Amino acid sequence: MTRVLIGRSTELDALVQVLDAAASGTAGVALVGGDAGIGKTRLVTELAQEARDRGFHVLVGQCAELGDALPYLPLLDALREPSIREAVEARPILRGEMLDGGASSGLTQQRLFGSLLDLLGEVQPVLLVLEDLHWADRSTRDLLIFLSRMIQSGRVCVVGTYRTDDLHRRHPLRPVLAELQRLPTVTALELRPLAADDMTDFLSTLGEVRQAVISQVVARAEGNPFYAEELFAAAADGESMPDTLASLLMSRVEVLSEEAQRVLRAAAVAGRKVSDGVLREVTGLGIAEFEEAVREIVSRGLLRVDGYGYIFRHALLQEAVYTDLLPGERTRVHAAFARLLTDPAELAHHHLAGHDLAGALKASAEAGRLAERYGAPAEAHRHYDQVLSLWDRVPDAETLAGEDRLALALRSAVMASDSGDNHRAVAQLQALPATSEVEERLAYYLYELNQDESATAIAENAVRTAPDDGRRARALSTLARCLWWGPRHSEARPAAVEALEVAQRSGAREAEVSALITLGVYEELEGDLERGLKYLDAALDSSSGDLATDLRALFIRSRVSFDHGDLSGAAEFASRGIRLAQETGLTWSTYGTDLRFLRFLVHYAAGEWDHAQTVAAGFGARVGTVQEALLSSFALFIEVGRGLDGVEERLDLLRPFWTDDLIAYMSRGMAAEHALWNRDPATAMEHVEAVLSSLTPADPGIIRVAATGLWALADLGRTDGADALIEAARHGYTTGPSGRRNAMGPEGQAWMARAEAEWARLHGRDTPDQWRGVVAAFDYGFTYEVARARWRLAESLAAAGDRDAAQAEWTLARDAATQLGARPLATALEEFGRRARFVERPAGVLTARELEVLRLVAEGLPNREIAGRLFIAQKTVSVHVSNILAKLGASTRTHAAAEGRRLGLL
Incomplete structure (x- = not known):
């Protein structure tokens, strides 16, 4: 087979099975339906190539939109195949006037069908394809029925295609399909829209383009490959709706009656969905006329019934109809909808399109507040931005909006952050007057973007200018957060304590919870875990009134549990946070994202790799935002650990995001391990060195990266640079942000033990006891790392001459790798097992x-x-x-x- 169509392997397999049956002497018929552009022709073309490769005669006939004017047109088309010319010439009835569109010359349909059956029997194996049966004339439909009923044996396969979106309720092909699909020799397939991942893969074959463009095309095409291809080409030329696609879509509208077109145009102004009552009012038609028009539209598949209203079959159809309206017509219909609607979001849309700017501003402000209450921050941000864009063009905007411009702009920035766009939030805040409230939020979001120095300076200014109330409490709590990790670490606790006092005095619950969180992580870092957990649990006791702060509290509590070996506690708090984020629309906020990857890491560490892989499957490889890229980078843990296909592609797609320190740390760290499993230690070292250059010396993340680098140096047979790596790891382990000792939990201690053992192995000085220490350190519940440490322990024991102990550790490691599905580790263990003669090299064992x-x-x-x-x-x-x-x-x-x-x- 030349290639498998993207997203259509299941359907192609079904057609190939019909072809297989025909090749073995059991004839069959396949009917393939689907919307225009869904990929029917591509699929059948692939089948035809497969049939040719197997030695089949392939006859392809195309129906045309000519009605019954030219009978048997697709048969005439198919019989022009050069390879069967002699067989056709030998049968006058098949080259007679009937097939040329003229009179039948007295020949009966029965004789014609019999002669065709005789021809197919002579030239077999044969594949007969009849395309676009929705346009078939009556004679061709009769032929299809005849072949489906009469072909029972022989090496004959018949395939027909048709458009489902053209089959209105009175279409003559409908009863034919219903009859044929009951026959045992007929296989019926209906092509569904491609999944988003398959659409993305399809578009990636068309050429290089920004991920944002691909995401937009995937969303607009809704699974239709032809639509996607046209939109992709149009995007390259800066077009929104290509003429070819608009013409295709409008061709189905133009066959409607005038009343039906009037209803469809009004529905297009409403948007993708519209209620029955409002649509009828806007059209001005009587009930009987309206219902007949709607019935006609629905029967042709242009609108679908959706509850108490209607929805366009495809968003692009709505767009094409809307674009085809005259400007004045649009304005009048929008105004008519605005008079009838009460939903703020819909009102804002119609007021704006109808050039009622004051109405649009007021409705947008109401829509933003409603979206905010219902947990839709991205929608709220969009509505608030709309208000701000209209502000200077509308008299008395503050009265209409219900609040002043500064307050609304601040609210818009918060919604941008809650929807995961901190860069947008920062840009909006930087354009505002520097009040204490604005600076406090600006510092908060800059810190989340790892711009610590700028965040600290702005937070200090917010503290200086804030009045002694809740605003000062929030500024102090944000300042404490900015200070807790860095050279001014010791100043974080006094700032947090003062924030707590002011917050409790002024009733600023959000600031109080934020200060408690900072005190908790401060005490944990200082080594007083019990005291730190008391602060964190106090922060969780009640809601702060700010969802983002509550998510932060749950994430920090989960992270502390994870770092200190309490995997079940980490899972519990992370799951609580994920539920809260999903319920409130903050899934893509900073901590909504962080909680998801932390929950994934708990599965990963606990050895629940099947579950981890299921979760990681939702972390898309083709990403367009930093938050998406961060989740994608964590998917590499399971993909590299299991040696799954797609690691290289994911890394290539993440490359543009390596300017983000956390994404680079995660993805390039795993890229290094991937390179090592694939016997490429030089590439692994490139990734290690790049990651180390982006980390501060006191960052404990250095420890794991250094351990990976020492493994790479050992594989390279080099000792240069090894001492620098181990010293970097020791510094990250022993030195906190303020220059004093950094308290490490079980995971940090285990990675440090691993780095020390890797350094000793590189120099030929490692001992079994040292590797036993690594096994014990990871044995708090990190299944995979225990197995990797046992691999090295088995090697060390074998080198020391303790063969029995080495085999025992090797067996434990191999069993764990097998249970996890950790293929690269299992392969390494098998290689070592053969070298140590624990197992024999398999010979002739492949099936x-x-x-x-x-x-x-x-x-x-x-x-x-x-x-x-x-x-x-x-x-x-x-x-x-x-x-x-x-x-x-x-x-x-x-x-x-x-x-x-x-x-x-x-």
Whole structure:
């Protein structure tokens, strides 16, 4: 098979099964339906190529929108295939006037059908494709019924395609399909819209473009590949709606009656959805006329019934109809909707489109406050921004908005942050007058963007200018937060204590909770975990009145539990936070995102890798924002640990976000491990050095990166740079932000033990006791790291001559790796096991199917193409490849091919 269509492998497999049956002598019919542009022709073209590769005669006929004027048009088209010319010429009835569109010359339909059946029997194996049956004439529909009922045996396969969106309730093909789909020889398929990931993959094959453009096209195309292709091409030319696509969409509208078009135009002004009563009022039609018009529209699949109203079948159809309206017509209909509606968001839309700016400003302000109450921060921010854009153009804007411009702009910035766009929040705040409230929020968001020095200076100014009330309490709590990690660490506690006092005196609950959180993390860092947890639990006792602060409290409480080995506690608090974020619309806020990756890490550390992989599957690889990229980088933990396909692609897509320190730390750190598992220590060192250059010397994150770097140096056989790495790790372990000792929890202690052992291994000085210490350090619940440490312990024991103990540790590590599905670690253990003679090298243990897969792997084919060649599912190929790697002791596909050649398997 030349290639597998993106997102259509299941449907193609179903068609290939019909072709397989035909090849073995059991004839069959397949009917493929789907909306225009959904990919029917692409799918059938792929099937036709497969049939040609198998030696089938492929006859393809196309129906045309000519009604019954030219009978048997697709059959005439199909019989022009050069490879069957002689067989057709031998049958006068098939080259007679009937097929040329003229009179039948007295020939009956029965004789024609019989002659065609005889022809198909002679030229078999044959694939007959009849495209666009929604345009088929009556004679062609009769032919389809005849073939479906009469073809029972023989190497004959018939495939028909039709547009489901053209089949209105009285379409003549409807009863034909209903009849044929009951037959046992008929396979019916309906192509659904592609999933977002498949659409993204499809667009990536069309050319290079910014991820933001791809995301926009995916959203607008709603799973339709043709629409996506047209929108993609238009985006390159700066167009929104290409003429070809608009013409296609409008061609289905222009066949409607005048009343139906009038209703559809009004519905387009309403938007994607519209209620029945409001639509009828706006059109001005009588009930009978309106209902008949709507029935016509719905029967043609342009609108669908949705509760007590209607929804456009596709958003682009609504856009095309709306764009086709005259300017004055739009304005009048928008004004009519504005007179009837009460929902603030809809009112704002129609007032603005109807050029009623005062009405739009007032309704937008109301819509923003409503969205804020219902937990939709992105929508609230959009509405508030709309108010601000209209402010200078509307008299008495403050009265209409219900608050002054500064207060509304501050509210808009907060909503931007709550929806995950801190950069937007900062930009808005920097454009405002520097009041204490504005500076406090600005400092808060700058700190979240890792601009600590700027945040601290602005927070100090906010404290100086704030009156002695809740505003001062909030400024002090933000200042304490900015100070707690850095050279002025010791100043954080006094600021937090003062914030707590002012907040309690003034009743500023949000500032009180924020101060308690900062005191909690301060005491934890100083080594007093019990005192730190008391502060954090006090912060969680009641709501702060600010959802973002409550999420921060849950995240910090979960993070502290995680760092100190309490995985069940970490899971509990993270899950609470995720639920709160989902319920309140703050999923993409800073801590809404952080809570999700922390919950994932708990699954990962606890050895719940199947669950972790399920969660990571929701962390999209094609990302457009920092928050999305952060989640994507965490998915690498499970993908690298299990050696899954797609790691390289995810890393390539994350590369533009490596300017963000946390994303670079996570993704490049895992990229280094990925390179090491793939025997590329030089690349691993490049990633390690890049990460270390972005971290401050006191950052404990250095420890894990240094341990990875020491592993890479050992694989390179180099000692230069090793001492610098271990000293960097020791400094991060022993030195806190203020220059004093940094209190480390179990995870930090375990990574430091690992770094020390890696440094000793590099110099040939590691001992079994040292690696036993690493195993014990990670044994608080970090399943994977325990297994990795046992691998090194087994090597150290074997080097010391204690073979039995080495094999015992090796067995424990191998069992854990197998249970986790940690393929790279399992492969490394198998290699060591063979060197140590714990296991014998497998010879001749590949199954026949695995040998087939290995041969195609050696040709350099990806899993998708291997699946196509062997007519099996892509997931099945992945399983076979995993088995091959394990049996051959190979860490990569290239390594497996080399081993296969060395063993004579190829």
